[in-house]
Structure formats: C-alpha cells, structure tokens
Amino acid sequence: MSSTTLPIARTVRGAVSGLRSLRSLHSLWQRWFLWVILAVLVVALLATVVWLAGRHEVEQVQTALDRDTADAVSDLRSGLQRNAQSLRASQAGGLDREHWPMEATALLREHREWLRLEWRDPALRTLAAVDTPYRRRVFEDAGRGPDQPDVSLACAAARKAGAPAYSSSHYVPFVPSGGLEVMELCLPVEGGGFLVATYSLRDTLIELVAPTLTRGQEVAFTEVDGTRLVAVGASRRVGTRVFTAQQLVDLPGTALMLRVDGWRAAPDLFPNLLTGLVTAISIALVSVLVLLARDTRRRLRAEHDLADALAFRKAMEDSVITGLRARDLQGRITYVNPAFCEMVGFSAEELMDHVGDVPYWPTELAQEYRQRQAHRMAGGVPPREGFESIFMHKDGRRFPVLIFEAPLINAQGAQTGWMSAFIDLSEQRRIEELSRASQERLQASARLATVGEMASLLSHELTQPLAAIASYASGSLNLLRNAGSSTGDHGEVAMAVRRIAEQADRAGQVIRSVHDFVRRRERMREAVAPQALLDAVLPLVRLQARKLGVRVDVHVEERLPRALCDRTLVEQVLLNLARNAMQAMDLPDLSDRVLQLRVVRARAVGESGAVSGKADVRRWIEFSVADRGGGISEEVAARLFTPFFTTRPDGMGLGLSLCRTVVEQHGGALAYEPSRPRGTIFRFTLPAA
C-alpha cells in the first residue's frame, strides 16, 4: 500500500468503527430512553394521584365546614327567634312597671347573650331598664335615649312590620379601655311602646352556636363587606392549613356574616389514609421500577456476556481446520462450519436443509452412504475411533476423509441429532505416498550400491583371466609366426587368435570403464577432449549396440575446444543417454536402428538452453544423442525427469534425473525434442575449457 492510501484506509477504518460504536450507543440510548419515559410517566401518575387525593380531602373538609357553618347559621337564627319569642312571651299578660324589672331580670339570667333589657315608650324614651347580672354595667342610662340611631332605626322597622327587628351592630366603648360589639332587638309592645334587648355579639356566638363548632374552629361575625366584628373559638395553630366558610345571617332590619375558620392539624401532603395508601403504593411501585431496572441491567450484562461467548465460539469454529457438520434426527443438515464448506467446495446455503443425498457424496458410493445414514438414524452407534470415507469436491475430485460422529445432546439432555467432525486425509495420503517413494528410493540406492560393489568385484576378478587370455593369445601368435607358415590353415588360425587378443583387450577396457564408473572417482573438473569422452563410453555402447542390432553413428566436429568437466560423471551421462536411446529402438517392427552421437559447438547462446536471460561470454560444447525409436508420449514427458519414473519393467528410473543433475551441476542444460522422421534427440551442453 502506498504512503497516501495508508492514512485514507486508516481514516476509513476509524470512521467505520466510529459508526459502529455510534450505532451501539444509539440502541443503548433507545433502551434507556424507554426506561426514562416509563419512570417519568410513573412519577407523573403518582404525583397526580397524590395531588388528587389531597385535593379530594381538602374538598371534603371544605364541604364539612360549609355544612357546619350552615347548621350554625340555622341554629343561630332559631336561637334568635326563640329569644324574640320569649321576650314577646314576657309581655303577654301586659306590662306593669312593678313586675317588669323582675321578669326582665329572670329573662336576663336565662339569656346570657343579652346585656340589657329596656322598656320604652312609643317615643323611645326609656320607661324601665334592667342590666344583665353577669357583667358589670355596660351602659350609662344617659347614653340610651330616643335619639339613639340604631335603636330608633330598628324600632321604626319593627313598628312598620309589627314584628321584632334588629339594628346593625355597633361598638360600645368602655370607659377606661376596651369595648363591646352589640346589636339591638326591638320588639313592639301591645298598646304602644317597645321592648329593646341588647345583644352582645360575642356572647351570642358563645351561647347560640353549638359549642362543638367553636372547639376546633374560630367562629366570627363579620360585616357583609368582611370587616371582622367579634370572634370566638380556638386560635389557629402553627403548621396548619386554614379552611374558611361564611354564610349570611339575614335578620329583619340587618344582615351579618357568620364566618368559620377551620384548620387541619395533619400535614397537608399526606392528610389521611387514602393519601397514605396511595403514597405507599407509589413507593412500592417506584421500588418495583428500580428492581426492574436493576434486573434489566443484569439481563443486559448477561446478554452482553452471551454475545461475547457466541462471538468467541464463532471465531473458534471459523478458525479450526476440522470440518464440522450437524444433522438433526431426520438427517437434515442444520449446521456446517467454513472449514467443511471449503473442504467440499459447496457454500453453507447449498448444504443447509439438505435431506437424503447430499451433493458431496460420490455418485458411485451414494448407495453405500445412504445405508450408512439409515443405520445411524436408526440409532446405530458410530465407532469411537472414527471411520474413513470418500467425499467428492464440487469440482468432481474425490478425496479421503476421516469422520468422527457423536450424538448431539441439547441442554435438556435429549438427543437432537448428530455432530460430525471431518479431517481431510488428502495431504496425509500425499505425505505417505512421498515417504513410500523415498523408502523405495532408499531401497533402490541400496540395491545400486550392491550392484556397484558386485560390478567392482567382477571387474577385479575378470582382469586376471582376461590378461591370461591376452598373453596366451600373443604367445600362440608368436608360436605360429615361428612355425613360419602364413598361408592356409595356419594363416586363418593366426587371424582368429589375433581377434581373440583384440576382444580380450576390449573386454579389459570395458571392465576398466565399469570399474571407474562404479568407484565414482572424486569429483574434479578437468579439461577433456570431447573425443576422449566418447572413446571412454563407446566400447560399452558398442557392446550393447551389437546385441540390439543398432548401428552407432559418431560425429565429432573438428578442432573442438576441450570440455571442462568431471570426466566420469559426464561419461555416465553419455552412457545413460545412449543406452536409453538404444532401448527405445528395441521394438520388433523397427528395421532402421541408428544411434547418432554428435559433438558440436553450441550454435548460439541461449538456444542450447545453457543460459537463459543474460548474455554469456563462455563458449559451450553441445553433445547430442539421437535415436529413431518410438518417441516420448505426453504422459511420459510429464514425468520424464522424475526420479524412479520408468516405463521399463527392469528399469530403475534414475538415469535421466541423474543426467540432468550432473549437467546442471556443470552449468549446462539437458533438453530433448522429437527427431525426424521419428525418435528423440537428447542434447546437453558443457562449458568449454
């Protein structure tokens, strides 16, 4: 990767991972968002319920207070009415100055709310007056005359209506300090005049309003505009809430307001059982919510751990080279790992849900496999050590596999199918094959060594008899020459003896050459004339050529440079090639059997195959061995130089590979091509000295 693409790739990778983390953040937020909404809703609901409960209670209290106030007003009204009636009753038998004060005193004793009773004439002048015995005297007689506006107004109204009437309230100050709020009642008397009763508003409240009301509340009279006149009852305690109810007390001649202020001692937020219950339920609900949130968090963590474990398992399954396959009890493939897919060349989608014949069963073996599968499905137990089988790759190639099968047990302990592991044995087989081949090669080498030793021994043992034959032959020739006759039978005998001597000499050469070849002299390069190399192998070549009826044709270019080589090895190469060529011509239908051995200067650098690519300044000598045999077929050509490859029953298959090694060790090259009209030409090059 170039220096500019690297940062880009890094940026892209960073962006991708950023996106991924953003997405996970988003889903996390979404999950928490729901929780937050739920929590907010629950809290809102609870707050509303608590508020509603509180309000309900307030309303109830208010209603009760209103009711109490209405009751109090009606009590008050009937009380006042009763008072007016008892006042009227006091003058039933007519009034007389003598008895009235006594009656008035008796009335005042009964009615504490009255301060004073007066009997007035029609002009409102006071005829008689009695003050309440419960207080010190409130009024000066002088202050109470016909010009009293409150009394005159009330009496005017009473006269007009012929019924009792009330004055509006007014304040009567006391001499040193303080005072009283009072209200007058004027009652017309039969035969003219009036009875005037003065009410103390404060005592009216105490006497005429039910004491239960004044115990816990403050009860007051106010003007219609709200001005407070008098109040009785408990004063407000700290930390309480005030409830107010007021109602008009409509009296003939005047109107007053009765105002009741109540308060609740309990705190406002949890005023009673209902609210308490709702609150308790709310707390329980919130606790459940918290527990639920905690549970969700734990669940999330477990989910996370599970995802990690799954990813780990997946990574493990993907990385193993053992093929894995799961089948259910019906034989349907439910899982394959990547190694298995790669082994058989089919994708997971192509294999999944396959029932019956699967595509990787070789067609010729499908029947057998079907039986095996039926046996397995019927509950047959596979061998623990596994079994071998042949599978077919998608491209049709068959390959051996080792299969281990085990029942697939689920979390409840029930068998749900079969799990199989596959090991591809191709590579193992190849290695076994290789080791077998090398074993064979070793044995062959050992055999070769033995043959070499025997040949060496044989050549040594044959040297003596051959030398003896040669000396006997020359002795015999000398005897014949001394006998002096060179004609007739003697002449022919001499000729035969000479031939014997020649052949014995050739046999000696062959044996020496074999001896040298087998002894494998120390590898050393020397400058050797090409002709000398040929001469060394020709006796052996000719020996075999004669046996096979082959004509040997030798051509050596003139004034060739000498070759720089290991003599023995090159001789061996020549010998091998010549022998192969002659054996190729050992066919029954061949009449034209010619072995051509040629040595020339290499035509051009590169063409001989000596050097490829760059120019070479060295000079090269090319040796060629041509035959007119059957040629080399394509199958043979593919493995020609493979050690131990041979088509001959008695062949070793080492010759050509050895030759190529030797030639390449010298820096040259060994190649072959078809010859015309038929046969093959093997060429090799050696560097010139």
Ligand code: ADP
């Ligand atoms: P060997 O001679 O022991 O069989 P080689 O390595 O010399 O081993 O030869 C390997 C094979 O190459 C021979 O078995 C033969 O089939 C083939 N071969 C070699 N030379 C020739 C040739 N000149 N013409 C045809 N086939 C040849």
